[in-house]
Amino acid sequence: MNSPHLSAPGIRRREWLRVGGLSALGLSLSRLWGSSARGAAAPVANSASFGRAKSCILLFLSGGPPQHDTFDPKPDAPLEIRGTFRSIPTSVPGTHFCETLPHTAQIAHQLAVVRSMTTDINSHSTSGAFMLTGYLPASKAENVPAGPQDWPSIASVVGTLKPSTRTPLSSVVLPELIHNNGHIVWPGQNGGFMGAAWHPMMIQCDPTQQPMHIEGMSLTEGMTSVRLAERFNLLQQFDAHFRDGAKSSAIEELGRMDQKAFDVLHSDASRQAFEIERESAALRDNYGRHKFGQSVLLARRLVEAGVRLVQVNWPRAEGDENIGNPLWDTHQNNAARVRDVLAPQFDRTFATLIADLQSRGLLDETLVVAMGEFGRSPKINASGGRDHWGSCFSVVLAGAGIGGGQIVGTSDRLGAFPASRPVHPPDLAATIFHFLGVDPAAEFVDPIGRPRRVTDNGQPLKELTGT
Numbered sequence: 001m002n003s004p005h006l007s008a009p010g011i012r013r014r015e016w017l018r019v020g021g022l023s024a025l026g027l028s029l030s031r032l033w034g035s036s037a038r039g040a041a042a043p044v045a046n047s048a049s050f051g052r053a054k055s056c057i058l059l060f061l062s063g064g065p066p067q068h069d070t071f072d073p074k075p076d077a078p079l080e081i082r083g084t085f086r087s088i089p090t091s092v093p094g095t096h097f098c099e100t101l102p103h104t105a106q107i108a109h110q111l112a113v114v115r116s117m118t119t120d121i122n123s124h125s126t127s128g129a130f131m132l133t134g135y136l137p138a139s140k141a142e143n144v145p146a147g148p149q150d151w152p153s154i155a156s157v158v159g160t161l162k163p164s165t166r167t168p169l170s171s172v173v174l175p176e177l178i179h180n181n182g183h184i185v186w187p188g189q190n191g192g193f194m195g196a197a198w199h200p201m202m203i204q205c206d207p208t209q210q211p212m213h214i215e216g217m218s219l220t221e222g223m224t225s226v227r228l229a230e231r232f233n234l235l236q237q238f239d240a241h242f243r244d245g246a247k248s249s250a251i252e253e254l255g256r257m258d259q260k261a262f263d264v265l266h267s268d269a270s271r272q273a274f275e276i277e278r279e280s281a282a283l284r285d286n287y288g289r290h291k292f293g294q295s296v297l298l299a300r301r302l303v304e305a306g307v308r309l310v311q312v313n314w315p316r317a318e319g320d321e322n323i324g325n326p327l328w329d330t331h332q333n334n335a336a337r338v339r340d341v342l343a344p345q346f347d348r349t350f351a352t353l354i355a356d357l358q359s360r361g362l363l364d365e366t367l368v369v370a371m372g373e374f375g376r377s378p379k380i381n382a383s384g385g386r387d388h389w390g391s392c393f394s395v396v397l398a399g400a401g402i403g404g405g406q407i408v409g410t411s412d413r414l415g416a417f418p419a420s421r422p423v424h425p426p427d428l429a430a431t432i433f434h435f436l437g438v439d440p441a442a443e444f445v446d447p448i449g450r451p452r453r454v455t456d457n458g459q460p461l462k463e464l465t466g467t
Contacts, residue, residue: 049465051437053367053400055303055310056158057353058432059296060132061346062178062314063327064124064393066376066386067415069338071394072115073098074378074415081378081414084335092405100343103351109405110354110363112464114395116409116418119374119425122388124180124329128373129188134429135456137187146185150192154429155200157454158309160191161438166306167270171200173311175207175295181321193446200311207276207294214274273305274298286352291315293349300356303366308436324385328372331385346370354398367400367435371428378416392417395428397464400435408463426458434460434467 068074073087073096087096090108097105104111121127123142130136135151137144152160159171179185191198205214272278276298287293292314299310320326330337350370357363375393376386392411398404409421430440433454440455460467 047434047465047467049401049467050434050439052365053435053437054365055306055308056367056369056432056436057296057299057303058155058309058311059350059368059370060178060311060313061328061370061372062124062128063329064372064374064376064388065328065342065346066330066334066338067115067392067394067411068376068378068386069098069100069334070343071097071101071113071396072411072415074413077378077414080380083380085339095405095407098343100338101347103347107351107354110358110398111404112397112402112406112408114397114408114423114428114461115392115411116421117371117375117393117395117423117428118418119390121390122374124373124388125184125186127388127390128178128186130425131371131373131428132186132188133192134426134458135188136425143180143182143184144187146187146189148193148195150187150190152192152194152198153188153190153200154432155189155309155311156191156194156198157433158436158438159200160194160198161442161444161454162308162436164306164308167273169201169270169273169302169305169307171309171311172203172299172302172307173200173313174203174298175205175291175315176313177202177204178313181326194444195447200309205295205298206291207298208289208291210277212274212276269305273301273307276301283352283356286348287356288345288349288352290345291317292345293352296349296353297356300353300362304360304362324383330376331381331387332383334376334380334385336384350396357399363399364401365399367402367432368398369395369428369432370397371395375415378414389416395423397431402464406463408461423461424458426456427461428458430455430458431460431464434465 068081068083069085073085074082075087075096076082086099088099088102088105089095090097090105092108095108097108119127119130121130121140123140125142125144126137126140129144129150132153133151134154137151138149155171155173163170173189177185177189190200203214205212276284276294279297279301284294284297287297292312295312295315299312302310314327316326324332325337328342330342353368354363357366357368372393374388374390377389381387392415409423410419411417412419433440438454440458440460442454443451444454446452
């Protein structure tokens with residue numbers, strides 16, 4: 001995804017960086033961002049749950065987790081529907097999960113499970129864009145690439161309209177962007193038509209590697225903090241003369257992004273949040289020494305440092321491009337893949353995150369959401385897999401004072417369609433915004449002056465918000 005051109009005649013962002021932007025500081029920040037909102041979130045009166053979450057951790061299980069084999073087992077359905085797994089009791093009497101989630105079953109009293117989520121889209125990228133933005137994409141086709149016309153992601157809206165007051169990092173996505181085979185990046189993962197100023201910070205990393213290297217989060221060789229400050233002061237003087245001759249909002253935005261880059265590198269608290277090696281070996285083991293587990297642990301450290309929203313994408317394993325079951329996309333041998341690889345990682349990591357947040361007094365002020373782009377087909381196919389299914393699937397929420405032990409909505413006897421209380425992506429987005437203190441009915445102004453609503457008439461889930 002290329003950065004937009006600046007509006008000043010004859011000046012491109014790359015040229016500006018070359019003649020005196022961040023390169024003059026000796027920084028290696030690979031992605032610039034800003035947080036200047038063109039709109040503001042209005043308060044919601046008489047709602048105790050509004051703004052109750054200081055932060056959000058969004059776990060995105062790319063590929064589409066099977067609802068039958070996780071949070072919505074169907075023990076009374078035919079074998080070709082229910083599969084070979086048993087359902088097991090949870091800590092909530094009368095509520096059962098699949099046996100693949102034994103650790104999560106023990107904390108069901110802290111969770112709210114939506115069993116009637118629906119997008120009605122069976123394509124990874126566009127159903128994913130719907131879930132990640134709350135706005136129905138223009139196309140429901142597969143392999144639609146990201147573009148400048150995309151709706152801003154939930155992460156970008158939160159980071160822009162509700163920026164952190166404690167760290168220059170307001171919204172972070174890690175450890176990699178979501179893409180289909182062929183490295184076709186999904187739409188709906190950045191600021192979209194609002195431009196680079198709205199992009200969340202994308203952190204490409206592997207937290208299992210120590211020391212963990214993050215491009216742009218360290219000074220270049222030979223650059224000390226003192227020299228960095230001196231260069232930034234020179235850059236600001238240069239900027240003042242430059243802006244006198246090239247007045248534009250884009251140039252002003254570059255100045256704000258330069259300031260952000262400097263602030264991150266100059267902030268000990270921001271840098272230390274990435275020093276995952278500070279955690280005990282036992283806790284790191286509990287999260288799981290795999291890329292997903294350590295990424296979730298990193299997310300906890302970031303919200304502890306004041307980041308508003310951290311989105312953790314389920315990472316691709318080495319060779320995923322060449323197998324029939326990349327990520328959670330279990331078209332073949334679903335049972336073995338879920339039992340041996342996917343569910344054990346998610347189950348232990350998710351349960352550990354909830355316990356860790358609670359032990360630190362952070363759970364009541366942190367909203368946790370686990371979701372994918374869709375679910376899997378009720379009927380097991382001839383290859384022992386489950387195929388794409390956007391008609392009905394499960395999403396799990398916890399924290400932020402949400403009453404645990406809840407089931408919101410139900411699926412039919414086959415787990416194929418909502419039987420009650422269908423929940424759509426705008427409603428899920430509205431719920432996330434509500435808890436983070438962004439009015440779902442708030443408006444912002446797009447680059448050509450049009451008012452845009454934060455959600456597409458989404459309504460927060462009253463079962464969770466109490467409104």
